[in-house]
Amino acid sequence: MSQTRKKTSSEGETKPQTSTVNKFLRGSNAESRKEDNDLKTSDSQPSDWIQKTATSETAKPLSSEMEWRSSMEKNEHFLQKLGKKAVNKCLDLNNCGLTTADMKEMVALLPFLPDLEELDISWNGFVGGTLLSITQQMHLVSKLKILRLGSCRLTTDDVQALGEAFEMIPELEELNLSWNSKVGGNLPLILQKFQKGSKIQMIELVDCSLTSEDGTFLGQLLPMLQSLEVLDLSINRDIVGSLNSIAQGLKSTSNLKVLKLHSCGLSQKSVKILAQVIPLLSNLQELDLSANKKMGSSSENLLSRLRFLPALKSLVINNCAFESETFTALAEASVHLSALEVFNLSWNKCVGGNLKLLLETLKLSMSLQVLRLSSCSLVTEDVALLASVIQTGHLAKLQKLDLSYNDSICDAGWTMFCQNVRFLKELIELDISLRPSNFRDCGQWFRHLLYAVTKLPQITEIGMKRWILPASQEEELECFDQDKKRSIHFDHGGFQ
Template sequence: MESSDAQRSRDGSQKRSAIDLIMNQIRRKTSFTERRQKPVGFLFRPGENNDRKNGGIPEMKESDNSEGKNTESENTDSVDTEVGSVVGWGRVKQFVEKLGKKPDSQTLSLSHCDLTATDVLELATLLTFLTQLEELDLSWNDLVGGSLKALTFHLQHVGKLRGLRLCGCRLTAQDLTALGESLDSVPLLEIVDLSWNAGVGGAGLRSLTSQLRYGCMIRELRLVDCQLTDADIKALGQALPLMTNLEDLDLSCNRIATGGVRELFSSLNAAHGLRSLTLHMCGLEQDDLCILGEALQFFPTLQRLDLSANKGASGGLAKMTKSLAQMTHLSGLDIHLCCLTEEDAIALVQVIPSLSALKELDVSSNKKIGDCLQSLLSVLPLPVTRRLLLNNCGLSADSYQALGSAVPSLSQLERLNVSWSKSVGGNLKLLLGGLPCTSCKLQDLRLSSCDLTTEDVLHLASASKRGVLSQVKRLDLSYNGGVGDSGWVALFGEGAGGLRALEELDVSLRPSSSPPPASPWLPALLEAVATLPSLAHVALQHWVLRQDERDKLENIMSKKRHAGM
């Protein structure tokens, strides 16, 4: 029988902690290294060894002892560093998982985590263990505002940081000052997103931009809805010459006065590498577009221009087409909801032939486009067009016919939106018939409020069976109350097999005092939801579902969510 001492020894070895195992491994490596070291005499030629014996070369005993001490010190430091790293990463994991997120040494996303000031302070102390961190997202945590300095003080530990997102954090001017003072600690920072922080406006932005250095690496700057004032725009304009690497600037939802527009655009000529400029809902007017047109000559590399939701700019597009025609690299143009006039629409048709690289065009919510769509389609580079958004454009029967005729040429089309176009109802076959069966790249199809009929949805089911919709991820069929039960049964039954990539489905109805029941076709939908691997969102608003039917749908969706975790 084994002795009690042997038994206790084996039990003790089984209970050793992870730290003990790590220390043991390090000791074994150290011992192995020491065993491999050769005697000092082997480093000398025989003659030199003899000289040592004869006293010609004095023995360096003090030096040897000192070297041994240094080796021992280095090994101890290495052990401390490795063990500290293991313990530190354990603290990081515990902190991140406590917030319901997954730890990642390179990308840390803590958005919507209800972080407190204490959490921010704890995160700051953990940065020393995140030396490989490249992306940090703390967006939509209200209490980050006012406590950011505790974090920025430790940014020197994450010198590889490339992206910092602080959207909706209620940042204060003091936060921005602290962020500006820490910019030297993160020299590789490329992405700064401070959107939806009202505190950025009102001289807060200057606290940040005044700390920028010439040639800084910032490539993407987003300041959406920051309540920027004329003084802020001026400060930004003065900082733009320093940001020589700037490629993407987003100032959406900040009302920019004409004076600010002139200040901004006159400074943008220093941003020679600018590729994307977004001025969505900035209150631009006709004169502002004229100023922008003059500045466009300095943007030879501009690839995306967004002037959407600037209703006051109506009539201004016609005044900047001469400059717009020089933008030969422009691949995306968004001018939706700009109240384009007939003159604007004609000017657009004239300038499109010069935009040979154009792949994305959004002219939605401009009624005048419907009158000239046929002319517009005749000049668009259809074979390379990827996104075509024509929703709420007042498409007539003739313009819809022109679109149907153009579809076979749209071989690279990924997104098509013709929602709120009544001319589609009863004629969906015209649109679907031109799509290729095997090589269709369509990923997003939106047909909301198109007066679709049962026959239209039957054609959609047939197209799905042929493989036309095999790449579609988002399908919007909402607000089409004229579709009968047989149409939905066909789409979610025999047509579901052709929707393998579907992620989002919307078949909601308009609010009604007497909404119809979904029972006749819901079993087909439930079976489709269960079998379609990527489907994660289903909208059925204003349909009547029994409680047991709701429970079944929720149960299926819950299982899919857990399976995807």
């Protein structure tokens, strides 16, 4: 909310109302008292909306003004009861356990927030069946830019009412309807008002039971959404039959920065269709194709064309059942991804014994912050290679490293790794946990790990699940805990 300072001849008359509204907006007694003090010491400098609201109220008769004050107090009590507050232009009631009665109170709150830009009522099951009462008031919050309704148990009537309401909020930029199964089969009803010139930048439809028909409609709509930057269709396996239509639509979304198709059941045919589209998305920064196991034997063309995405910062392709040919194609393309910050290859067994294919990528990745290689069947030679890359000063920006569930690495391999992990000065999280079915004693490498931690100023979390510490190492860890000045959590398998 704008903080432009204003002074008028009627300032003295509007102070009481200004104080009330400010108190309402902050939503907590302590902050309200601070606000009252600030008003006294700063000659009253309310925001534009507060002053405008207060000024418009001065002409009201006393009884009307008292009613207005009463409503404001009720709304303040409502927010305090939920442990929430309306600050500036955001009303966040996410995961508040809203009841039907709460929903009525929230609707009564909307007239007092004409400048509201963000409304989040996600993860409140009782929203389902009541959305019409909200959408009928959408004209009161016509400046709304962000609307989040994830996991609200929306009904068919809810989603139809929502579709009609979008005409009243033309400034909408972000929409999240994830985890609402009734969205599936009704997407045209919901997005029917999105026409050419729409300002929508983000659409999230995770696990919405989207149908093939929904996918076809979305493909036809995409060319009209020229401002679209984020599209998340994850966990909608039935859209695979309409991926051709979606792909054709994606060709026109030149501003797209994030595309997520996690667990969408991509077939060999749909992967080939994506390979034709990927090179056209030159502004793409995040790509998530994880948990699509049919990619493993048919995605060489798609992966080789990742080289045409110079702005790519996040590549999430874990659990795709890659085979050696597809991993080789990925390795060759990844050398060209100089902006990469997040690289997730977990649960692809073919990486084990072949990490050397990524050697040049690891050496050239100046921006890499997150590297996940969990359950990749890594062997001792792979960890030795990684240690060598770290020792020579590469991966200096790495903050999170996941090597968990790689039980075939011998103690010698962990020793080499722990001797060199100290060079990762920006490392925050390290995970070397074992599989749930496996327990092993820590080797002498644990001492090297403790020493390395003293050289890592940012480290806070070390995952060592199912590694058991012998008595001697237990004493070392206890001494370390007593001497260290930072809080570092060692999540290990216990003491022997």
